[in-house]
Amino acid sequence: MIEKRQFYINGQWVDPVAGRDHQVIDPSTEEPCAVISLGGDADAHAAVAAARAALPGWMTSPAAERIALLEKLLEVYKSRLEELAQATSMEMGAPIDLARQQQVMAGVSHLTNFINAAKGFSFERPLGDHDPNDRIIFEAVGVCALITPWNWPENQITLKFGAAVVAGCTMVLKPSEESPLNAMLFAQMVHDAGFPPGVFNLVNGDGAGVGTRLSGHPDVDMVSFTGSTRAGSAISKNAADTVKKVHLELGGKGANLIFADADETAVKRGVLHMMNNSGQSCNAPSRMFVQRDIYDAAVETATEIASKITVGPAAQEGRHMGPVVNATQWGKIQDLIQKGIDEGARLTTGGTGRPDGLNKGFFVKPTVFADVTNDMTIAREEIFGPVLSIIPFETEEEAVAMANDTVYGLTNYIQSTDGARTNRIARQLRSGMVEINGKSRGAGSPFGGMKRSGNGREGGAYGIEDFLEIKAVSGWAAE
Incomplete structure (x- = not known):
């Protein structure tokens, strides 16, 4: 039995403040394959506080430095593909060949596309020839809660993480409690790649607990959620009081x-x-x-x-x-x-x-x-x-x-x-x-929907833009 009870907060693995055991079930056998902890309010708050403290330095860091860290992560990620595939297959039931060929390789594709898109992304642009003294500045939304599903876990984690990194956001990831093992491996990869403490944090939990705490937290500036339309609606309602940005990738009936x-x-x-x-x-x-x-x-x-x-x-x-x-x-x-x-x-x-x-x-x-x-x-x-x-x-x-x-x-x-x-x-x-x-x-084509399938787009330059605020500045001095 695998035991993974800790969370990744402020650059280190820490014990839960208010955890409770949760068995991860292998869907092929209906037997437990791992035990994790589900966090509570104190754990979510600690992760948000770490992300908030790291935000000023991270969002003002040169984009080239953030891209370099993303490139390093891609190297680390590629070195652990089989480990990721085995974890994904066991915990959510993807046949091992599908896990190897599609599930984990989606992460390689998305991280590569974000690196390529970031290198051509202009964070400061002139408004237009008609007014040369106006500038449009794209800056990080801030602290982001990333809430990801069990069905394509690495696909969704990398789609959100990569865009947030390029934009200069700090983040707290709450993966699905049905498929947490691959996410914890990913957190270790982020650590090994050398990201500064607090930029990325992970707290396991369920939607009613940690998910609700993050989506309503006053120090979270944006929620990026992938999951059911029902849950997306609940997150939107919970986030409304703090008027945060909410990105939803929800259900479909293609x-x-x-x-x-x-x-x-x-x-x-x-x-x-x-x-x-x-x-x-x-x-x-x-x-x-x-x-x-x-x-x-x-x-x-x-x-x-x-x-x-x-x-x-x-x-x-x-x-x-x-x-x-x-x-x-x-x-x-x-x-x-x-x-x-x-x-x-x-x-x-x-x-x-x-x-x-x-x-x-x-x-x-x-x-x-x-x-x-x-x-x-x-x-x-x-x-x-x-x-x-x-x-x-x-x-x-x-x-x-x-x-x-x-x-x-x-x-x-x-x-x-x-x-x-x-x-x-x-x-x-x-x-x-x-x-x-x-x-x-x-590559880099925007993924997202209309109507009750959600709002916002993920992938490439379009995904980066979703994690940015637009600032209009007039009277810009020539430099």
Whole structure:
């Protein structure tokens, strides 16, 4: 049993002031794999105080020095990839190959992109030729609370940390209590890279305890949160009294519009994307809209692809789907699958219960529903599991209307070989991101959503800007 009860505050590992034990559960076995401490008010306050004390020196340090430390961290991070992958796989259930190839490598990508973006970022700019004596200064927001989820932990930690470092912010990280081990490894890497004490702090805790304390703390200037829309709403309300900046990356219900002229791999690509990470991605294409001309063939293909996906323990090497993170998520997914059946959707593969041969662990069958209507519960709610809903459409206008008929607006997808149509639809879809024909977004592209999928953007220069305040100065003297 791994025991990691300490927090990282003001440059050192310290015992909790008011900690209580919390078991981290391996979702493949349902057995405890580690014990951590969940902090309380005193622990959160100590971390915020350390970040506040470090802020004046850090925010006025030369950007080149902050970039150099980020480059050093990237070196340290790369040297511990396997350790990170093993921790991530064990605590949140990502199959070890996925943890190695996607989970931890996301951190390498984001840190690299922030370093590149930072080197070309102008923190002081002229307003314009019309008024040469006005300057626009970008300065750190201040002390930031970073509250990160369990589903892509290193992805979210590095997206927030890298941007905050470049901006000159100090920070307190509260990782998910479901996946804290990788975050504690990251904190040690920050220490080993030589960041000044107080710039980065880590306190483990749950949302109701440390999360609430941080989001309402008067000495926290900004909260950057990734998680459920419900929790994001609660954080916004708690932060309102102190009028702090709140950045939210929340849920999604992505629409994947597949037209009759889509390439032959479009349906397969959509199914595999949906099932990746056991469906536990906010940008998963969980609603597959298929033009009526190819609908029957698409349902057949989707069913065949999903039924061939194997499910197994996270520690097992190979291309398979692991468990979902915990018993609560497993139960929610089971209830929603049953809801789909009860509301009349046609189950073509998967369903309730564990896959054959697995009688323990939070494993879910890769599930496909056909003949779904956009008003069914499985088409409205974010399931956060390996469940795909297939919905037919006739016209482009109908597809766009149904895609937009959701409270979410994170990522949508378009599959068509008609470039004029894909561009036209991309302009109409109400989402922060649109991906066309399987083309991934480029390095430094902004990640974020509209509507109840949140606000703000993460990644590259756009992510850096979210951690900066804009100061307008007139009467700037020539230097």
